Amino acid sequence: MANSASASPTPAAGDHPRVLIRSFLSRETCKELEFVHRSCGAAGYRPSVLSTSLPHLAATGCGHLLLPFVPVRERLRDVVESFFDCHFDLFIEFTGLISWCKGASIGWHSDDNKPYLRQRAFTAVCYLNNHGEDYKGGILQFQDGDPSSIIPVAGVSKSTFTSLMRNIFSQDVVIYTADSRNVHCVNEVTEGERLTLTVWFTRDRAYDEDPKLLNFLSQTSLNCEPTEQKSYIPLPASDNMYWFSYDQSGFDIRCARVHVLGFSFHSSGGSHNTSALPAEDDPIELLGKQLRLGRGDYVFEKIFSNSLHALQVSFIFSVALISAVD
Ligand SMILES: O=C(O)CCC(=O)C(=O)O
Numbered sequence: 001m002a003n004s005a006s007a008s009p010t011p012a013a014g015d016h017p018r019v020l021i022r023s024f025l026s027r028e029t030c031k032e033l034e035f036v037h038r039s040c041g042a043a044g045y046r047p048s049v050l051s052t053s054l055p056h057l058a059a060t061g062c063g064h065l066l067l068p069f070v071p072v073r074e075r076l077r078d079v080v081e082s083f084f085d086c087h088f089d090l091f092i093e094f095t096g097l098i099s100w101c102k103g104a105s106i107g108w109h110s111d112d113n114k115p116y117l118r119q120r121a122f123t124a125v126c127y128l129n130n131h132g133e134d135y136k137g138g139i140l141q142f143q144d145g146d147p148s149s150i151i152p153v154a155g156v157s158k159s160t161f162t163s164l165m166r167n168i169f170s171q172d173v174v175i176y177t178a179d180s181r182n183v184h185c186v187n188e189v190t191e192g193e194r195l196t197l198t199v200w201f202t203r204d205r206a207y208d209e210d211p212k213l214l215n216f217l218s219q220t221s222l223n224c225e226p227t228e229q230k231s232y233i234p235l236p237a238s239d240n241m242y243w244f245s246y247d248q249s250g251f252d253i254r255c256a257r258v259h260v261l262g263f264s265f266h267s268s269g270g271s272h273n274t275s276a277l278p279a280e281d282d283p284i285e286l287l288g289k290q291l292r293l294g295r296g297d298y299v300f301e302k303i304f305s306n307s308l309h310a311l312q313v314s315f316i317f318s319v320a321l322i323s324a325v326d
């Protein structure tokens with residue numbers, strides 16, 4: 001556990017076993033995970049939610065992007081095993097980055113409340129950004145016991161030393177049993193985007209996530225000839241993984257995200273600065289092909305392998321622009 005992390009003194013063996021650990025993840029780690037999510041996230045499992053799961057990264061040729069998760073998962077496993085006194089007992093069942101966009105919420109439930117979720121023993125939710133600063137609403141509430149609600153806020157401490165530490169190790173994690181002793185809900189996000197890393201733990205080896213990841217990784221690597229130069233360009237997953245239903249219709253997440261970053265996709269055909277999406281092409285189909293990026297009226301010369309590749313670069317570019325302005 002990081003030196004700065006501090007657990008509140010709730011006993012693990014209470015009626016509602018859970019604990020909030022302040023200052024568990026560094027801002028840098030959170031930013032790195034956010035970067036992975038912005039470049040590779042797919043339509044989530046509920047309305048107004050986007051998620052990046054590790055099997056998705058492994059299956060789409062982004063195995064290298066699993067690396068930032070490795071130390072975080074292991075630290076979480078340590079902390080959960082210590083708190084619930086079950087050393088060497090747990091396997092990770094699911095790891096996912098989840099953005100909760102405006103309108104997202106989840107009603108009262110326990111995390112093992114479906115027959116296909118019975119294997120879940122514990123939940124860890126890391127908050128990668130802050131209530132009030134980055135989003136409004138989105139408060140995790142428990143039906144019974146303490147702490148009853150979780151509001152991740154940066155820089156709450158008045159002491160200079162603690163604020164300094166909170167600047168470095170600033171993000172909180174909450175851990176709780178996945179059973180009916182911890183019935184909880186998340187109220188609606190009313191503004192901004194709430195970003196979490198959720199990890200579920202199981203005692204049942206059959207649900208261990210790691211062998212699945214290795215299997216995907218070996219399949220994507222085995223498809224490369226040994227002499228072929230290794231490419232780190234993301235492979236698109238099936239198109240419906242990027243489709244986000246909204247009201248009666250929906251939108252493609254890759255287009256929406258590039259638009260939010262201030263760019264647009266353009267066909268790679270023709271000379272640069274004159275190319276536009278040709279009307280006869282299906283725009284969704286184009287997203288898996290080579291394309292260019294545009295900004296305003298300008299289309300850049302560089303041709304990208306596919307929309308995910310262009311999206312990664314536009315994200316880096318917009319982060320660089322924001323840092324330059326800061
Ligand atoms: O994000 C949170 O605070 C909790 C999420 C949750 O309850 C769930 O995904 O089951």
Ligand SMILES: [Fe+2]
Pocket residue numbers: 109110111184
């Ligand atoms: Fe939950």
